[in-house]
Amino acid sequence: MGIEVVVEGLTMSFGKQNIWQDVTLTLPAGEVSVMLGPSGTGKTVFLKSLIGLLKPQQGRVLINGVDMVGGAERDIYETRKLFGLMFQDGALFGSMTLFDNIAFPLREHTRKREPEIRRIVMERIELVGLLGAEGKLPGEISGGMRKRAGLARALVLDPQIVLCDEPDSGLDPVRTAYLSQLLIDLNARIDATMLIVTHNLDIAATVPDNMGMFFRRNLVTFGPREVLLTSDEPVVTQFLAGRREGPIGMSEEKDAALLAAELVDPANHRPSGPPVIVPQLEPSPGLPPRAAVARRRERVLGMLDSLPPAARAAIRDTYARGAAAPTPSVPRPGSGS
Amino acid sequence: MITGALRQTGRLFALAAEVSRAVFRRPFQFREFIEQFWFVASVTILPAALVSIPFGAVIALQVGSLTQQLGAQSFTGGASVLAVIQQASPLIVALLIAGAGGSAICADLGSRKIREELDAMEVMGVSPVQRLVVPRVLATMAVAVLLNGMVSVVGTLGGYFFNIVLQGGTPGAYLSSFSALAQLPDLYISELKALIFGFIAGIVAAHRGLNPRGGPKGVGDAVNQSVVITFMLLFFVNMVLTGIYLQIVPPKGG
Numbered sequence: 121m122g123i124e125v126v127v128e129g130l131t132m133s134f135g136k137q138n139i140w141q142d143v144t145l146t147l148p149a150g151e152v153s154v155m156l157g158p159s160g161t162g163k164t165v166f167l168k169s170l171i172g173l174l175k176p177q178q179g180r181v182l183i184n185g186v187d188m189v190g191g192a193e194r195d196i197y198e199t200r201k202l203f204g205l206m207f208q209d210g211a212l213f214g215s216m217t218l219f220d221n222i223a224f225p226l227r228e229h230t231r232k233r234e235p236e237i238r239r240i241v242m243e244r245i246e247l248v249g250l251l252g253a254e255g256k257l258p259g260e261i262s263g264g265m266r267k268r269a270g271l272a273r274a275l276v277l278d279p280q281i282v283l284c285d286e287p288d289s290g291l292d293p294v295r296t297a298y299l300s301q302l303l304i305d306l307n308a309r310i311d312a313t314m315l316i317v318t319h320n321l322d323i324a325a326t327v328p329d330n331m332g333m334f335f336r337r338n339l340v341t342f343g344p345r346e347v348l349l350t351s352d353e354p355v356v357t358q359f360l361a362g363r364r365e366g367p368i369g370m371s372e373e374k375d376a377a378l379l380a381a382e383l384v385d386p387a388n389h390r391p392s393g394p395p396v397i398v399p400q401l402e403p404s405p406g407l408p409p410r411a412a413v414a415r416r417r418e419r420v421l422g423m424l425d426s427l428p429p430a431a432r433a434a435i436r437d438t439y440a441r442g443a444a445a446p447t448p449s450v451p452r453p454g455s456g457s
Numbered sequence: 458m459i460t461g462a463l464r465q466t467g468r469l470f471a472l473a474a475e476v477s478r479a480v481f482r483r484p485f486q487f488r489e490f491i492e493q494f495w496f497v498a499s500v501t502i503l504p505a506a507l508v509s510i511p512f513g514a515v516i517a518l519q520v521g522s523l524t525q526q527l528g529a530q531s532f533t534g535g536a537s538v539l540a541v542i543q544q545a546s547p548l549i550v551a552l553l554i555a556g557a558g559g560s561a562i563c564a565d566l567g568s569r570k571i572r573e574e575l576d577a578m579e580v581m582g583v584s585p586v587q588r589l590v591v592p593r594v595l596a597t598m599a600v601a602v603l604l605n606g607m608v609s610v611v612g613t614l615g616g617y618f619f620n621i622v623l624q625g626g627t628p629g630a631y632l633s634s635f636s637a638l639a640q641l642p643d644l645y646i647s648e649l650k651a652l653i654f655g656f657i658a659g660i661v662a663a664h665r666g667l668n669p670r671g672g673p674k675g676v677g678d679a680v681n682q683s684v685v686i687t688f689m690l691l692f693f694v695n696m697v698l699t700g701i702y703l704q705i706v707p708p709k710g711g
């Protein structure tokens with residue numbers, strides 16, 4: 121079963137440059153969350169802070185009672201073994217073949233024998249579609265292949281918390297669709313708590329239980345996906361629609377003057393219908409149902425009153441539709457880990 | 458500026474302490490150690506041998522000419538051997554280890570750092586210091602000690618050859634002055650110096666490699682700095698060690 125990640129009042133600066141401030145959120149145990157945000161808003165920095173690679177100046181990140189920001193180095197090292205982090209650029213070991221890269225965590229942290237390691241690694245290599253490339257060095261494969269190998273390495277120990285930094289960038293649309301399914305299947309199999317940073321709107325629309333967004337040195341929102349998907353916050357709607365009009369500019373913040381001019385320009389007032397929420401992906405046939413689904417349902421229905429009306433309606437809608445669909449009613453706890 | 462320098466010095470010592478602790482942590486990375494040992498040895502042995510012959514010769518000739526003027530030819534052998542073993546050899550070794558081995562170690566670690574390999578390692582709960590830095594520092598120390606032995610022998614032979622051939626010294630006088638002036642502690646201090654210099658070269662290279670500024674250009678700068686910093690540290694530490702040695706070990710010829 122996944123582990124809850126609690127972030128309290130996190131503030132990060134590099135020298136005088138403030139990246140984000142007072143970020144507070146909880147990644148619910150076993151659920152899949154997605155973090156959006158324009159390029160350069162500190163999403164990667166946030167992931168690295170969760171795992172204790174970067175140390176924000178204020179705040180705490182609590183995992184099983186260990187503070188990844190200010191805790192003892194020894195505890196932090198132990199807690200990291202629960203994590204799988206997929207780096208934005210893969211971060212594979214350049215002197216090792218893909219096979220050895222993916223086998224590295226197994227060889228370091230388990231006493232498994234070589235045949236067993238081989239079996240597990242080859243299974244993962246097949247899972248991410250790299251069969252045949254296992255003998256190559258990271259310098260000899262494409263960027264998208266590196267990312268998939270990085271994912272395989274992050275997942276090889278069946279981690280309880282999975283962090284993915286833009287798993288889709290560098291992948292073609294078909295591979296991205298497979299990847300979405302892979303992430304959901306993974307969640308069904310091991311019930312890990314997952315946080316995915318992405319710019320990809322398809323992943324954002326179909327994979328997560330929860331969504332958040334960074335903008336202008338703040339966490340704009342974080343909560344059940346319906347909240348963000350029905351939000352009328354200009355930043356959020358602009359980002360989800362991929363429009364140029366709105367507060368997000370090429371450099372992170374737009375000129376206030378430019379923004380005002382845009383607002384009075386009638387060409388920018390296009391009618392936009394009510395947001396359509398596509399159903400979440402289901403695990404592939406043959407896999408157990410996601411244990412997080414039932415927990416989330418309870419959690420979200422419990423907090424319904426505190427949500428904006430649009431989100432409330434969308435959630436009711438989702439669960440009404442979900443009840444009609446043939447969803448297995450007894451979610452088994454995650455197997456495999 | 459000054460606080461910056463102090464901070465860097467503090468970090469250097471912190472790394473040295475961390476490495477010393479991590480040496481005893483299991484599992485020892487034996488393969489990495491062998492590979493690094495082999496690598497550092499392979500890039501330093503040939504240049505060390507080539508440098509030590511002329512160096513031994515220069516010292517022998519200089520000392521020979523001095524002793525001749527002073528009328529102390531009988532001490533030529535001992536004096537030049539002492540100079541080679543105690544001063545020249547450990548410094549030659551250290552400069553080569555820092556210049557050839559240390560710079561490569563620094564560049565290697567630095568490029569791993571900017572490719573986020575070291576972060577990835579930490580994330581997987583593996584300490585880069587224990588895994589990568591410890592074997593490298595031990596390798597530079599071991600190579601330094603071995604190389605120092607080799608340079609001492611080659612340098613002494615070179616000095617002997619030039620003294621006998623060019624300055625018309627006699628083999629008998631050369632050898633007997635040896636036992637009159639030199640003693641075993643001279644060899645010990647030489648090896649001890651080499652060990653310490655190897656440690657410094659390894660630590661400085663690792664420290665600069667683990668903390669490059671910015672991208673690939675930063676790695677280049679780091680390599681540059683690591684060599685310069687090591688050289689400065691070496692000459693300073695050499696002065697201190699020599700001073701202490703001359704104070705506590707009574708000279709034999711006196």
Ligand SMILES: Nc1ncnc2c1ncn2[C@@H]1O[C@H](COP(=O)(O)OP(=O)(O)OP(=O)(O)O)[C@@H](O)[C@H]1O
Pocket residue numbers: 134139157158159160161162163164165166208
């Ligand atoms: N080690 C560092 N030192 C100084 N500044 C940094 C460092 N790492 C990141 N930054 C700064 O933090 C900001 C956020 O960077 P980050 O990589 O988190 O962006 P991001 O949201 O992941 O963007 P993208 O979507 O393009 O990957 C940037 O302005 C960057 O300059």
Ligand SMILES: [Mg+2]
Pocket residue numbers: 163164165208285
């Ligand atoms: Mg990023």
